[in-house]
Amino acid sequence: MVSPTYQEFVSQLQKMADLSSAIGLLQWDSEVYLPEDASALRGRQVALLTGIVHQEATSKQFGQLMNGLANEKLPLKHKTNVALALKSYNRDKKFNKDFVMKKSLAVSEAFNAWSRAKTANDFSVYAPYLDKLLNLSREEVKILGYKDHPYDAMIDLYERNMNVKTLDRIFDDVKKHIVPLAESQSSKQKLNHTFLQKKYDHKAQFDFTVKLLKDIGYDFKKGRQDISLHPFTIGLNPNDVRVTTRIDESDICNSIWSSIHEGGHALYEQGLNIKEYGLASGAAASLAIHESQSRFWENNIGRSIAFWKYQLPKLKKAFPSQLQGVNINHFFEAINFVKPNLIRTEADELHYHIHIMIRYEIEKEIFTSNIKANDLKPLWNELYKKYIGIKVPNDKNGILQDVHWSHGSFGYFPTYSLGSFYAAQFYATLKNRLPSIEDEISKGNLTSVNTWLQDNIYKHGGTYDAETLCKKVTGSTLDLSYFITYVKNKFKIN
């Protein structure tokens, strides 16, 4: 029997979730179908609704309700839901509605400017808007407060209980272990297969990715796939989880692995308990855990030899001329080819974390100094030279490549590396529990994988934070050695 006060608490959270879903749809539409001239008014709509959500989220009455509940005797899950909602409430209350709406508008404008700048290959179009967001984010840090490092305030928004101290340790390990692995592996590999870069028809690619999504368990009754400039997943609720992909007719890798990646995010969202919609227990545990799910499918499964034993014949059927004579070993080598590259989303599994490390260093700088947008570009280019050994030839493939900063998201990138490392640890655990899993995968049977993820990850929602969940699932907190073992094994490095 649920107490009426708790029920009232649930209703208020669901109301806020309904409003946030409406904003989500406006944003989805903005990136997928919005007519060119309509973006200014769209930005105003989103800001207006963001203000309304903020008002609901910070109402005195809601605060009193939760503070009352916090003193009640509740089942553990309910207690966690109240505690986490109260944490958000206390954080949201630090901001006034004007600030929230101002930031929302600045984000819309920056996103539009970023799109224009990327098309024009000209960072200067975007720089003044980015500066505005940098300043707003620094203001946000001051409002939020922090103990050790200003950047901590931002990181905690995306990954609760994470901070610079821990991330410094993790990215030190990246520098120590992954940077040399990436270098040695790059110099070792000679043959680059170019069959992935032949001409692949747009519609045929789209159709193939739809089949892939179905095969990994994505439910099209509860979602859909569209095309966008930057692939993303948006979970409006567990029954409406949409993914997008990007199609490049001269490179089939883009669509395949972005669809699998977003599919992994989407499986998590579709697997959340709809009865707990709006509550922490019905939401993802954290962004790093979210990313662990996308990287798990994209890499641990989606770049494995087992997966392609089943899928390659299908891909060859869809593209017979392009893939003529390609056997599973060629294909596996090609999709796991390691080389220094410019674009994060196209990076191999080793260089990927160097891309993230660079962004982490830059973001730390943003919150330590008062660095301006115009100084970010030389810093970006310098770090790419230093760590990846590559000269950035233009803005489009340099500092303009990612959408995140234009969304006002600083502190988001580190969760990408964390996600990969969690994914490797989860995958090792799964293989340990179900030794025949790769055999099943190679037959196209992913039921055991889906069930294991449902029972071990999805069903808990956000009841535990990332580290607690990781310990529950794998027996220990995040341990980079799983990832190192995984890549050494994959790339046959002793």
Place this chain on the structure above:
Amino acid sequence: MVSPTYQEFVSQLQKMADLSSAIGLLQWDSEVYLPEDASALRGRQVALLTGIVHQEATSKQFGQLMNGLANEKLPLKHKTNVALALKSYNRDKKFNKDFVMKKSLAVSEAFNAWSRAKTANDFSVYAPYLDKLLNLSREEVKILGYKDHPYDAMIDLYERNMNVKTLDRIFDDVKKHIVPLAESQSSKQKLNHTFLQKKYDHKAQFDFTVKLLKDIGYDFKKGRQDISLHPFTIGLNPNDVRVTTRIDESDICNSIWSSIHEGGHALYEQGLNIKEYGLASGAAASLAIHESQSRFWENNIGRSIAFWKYQLPKLKKAFPSQLQGVNINHFFEAINFVKPNLIRTEADELHYHIHIMIRYEIEKEIFTSNIKANDLKPLWNELYKKYIGIKVPNDKNGILQDVHWSHGSFGYFPTYSLGSFYAAQFYATLKNRLPSIEDEISKGNLTSVNTWLQDNIYKHGGTYDAETLCKKVTGSTLDLSYFITYVKNKFKIN
């Protein structure tokens, strides 16, 4: 120099318009892209936002602001904007938020039930939901109040200053003049061209309608076309006006004329003054005038010999085998073939108004008696037998054909006939002012048509009601004889 009070009034209306646009997008998405399992939560979202708009629309403060403005000395256009907003305010205030949200939820449920019922070809799936809407609408009439006829209260929602008395007169004329014309014309025509019902590829149809939309002046930077079960136009604001079409591979008529029809609506919405967005002066004059724009393009232009002189060669290029040997006269005859039919949206220009007359009689009955949904079906079938001489073979092509009632829209249908009659009057006026217009049209030059509509209709927005606007544009109020002359002329009837 605009007074600060008026400026505040404008801001409040624009805020409400922004919120309504968000609802509009949720509804557009529901009919175009929403995943199957997501409709229940979507209905709740729409209801929630509808409640918020209602709260904004009926706030005491807003009422005081407008009542103050109503006593100020304002320019005429501003005065009208205030008066019309005040009229809406006084009407909205009669409803409490619970009623508004309850109706919104009932509409979402009824729309879903209608879709399911139509697919299943089974009215009984939908009947209980329709009953709920019938009762809510009758309750609405009681809350709104009326002078002469309860149905008047509903009609005025869609067409201000229109009522049963005037509509009775108009539909009497339909019965007296159009019913016999439809009958005699049907018996006269013998040859039915079947080339329009060959197999026409889905994508090729879509691409052709996109070109048609561009040709008539629709701006794809300020809109887009998608596919839906029931074609519609939604103007979120003048920079975001979306149309949908329906494609039937065994009948090219569906897509072509629904695209031109919705294109006509959309040209009106795109032509409204964005600076007056949210105000009556930046909105359509009425639904009948809106429909006059769609019917003007669909019929007066879109089924004219002049228009197809230019477009037929293009259509033949897109579908060479299907249209081999078809000349302009065959084509013109085929697209203007008159015969009794079941489906309103596929009706010829004569039978169309008999379809509307039937719905008008049924709706009048709904608000005069306490008729139940289950009794509407036999009534529907009886009237189709009586006026069109056709036995309704199933629910799908009978009472389930239209979406409108499932939207809770009763009183909307009559505006369709009014729209056609206004369109004929506008077209006659245009031809009178610009005698060479059909010559221009036959060369594919629609600039003069677009300019004339912009200067005479669009630019006024809703400053005048339909009858005042009609008088301003044509010199007289609505006069059915223009339509009678137009069809007699088209069908060569003496």
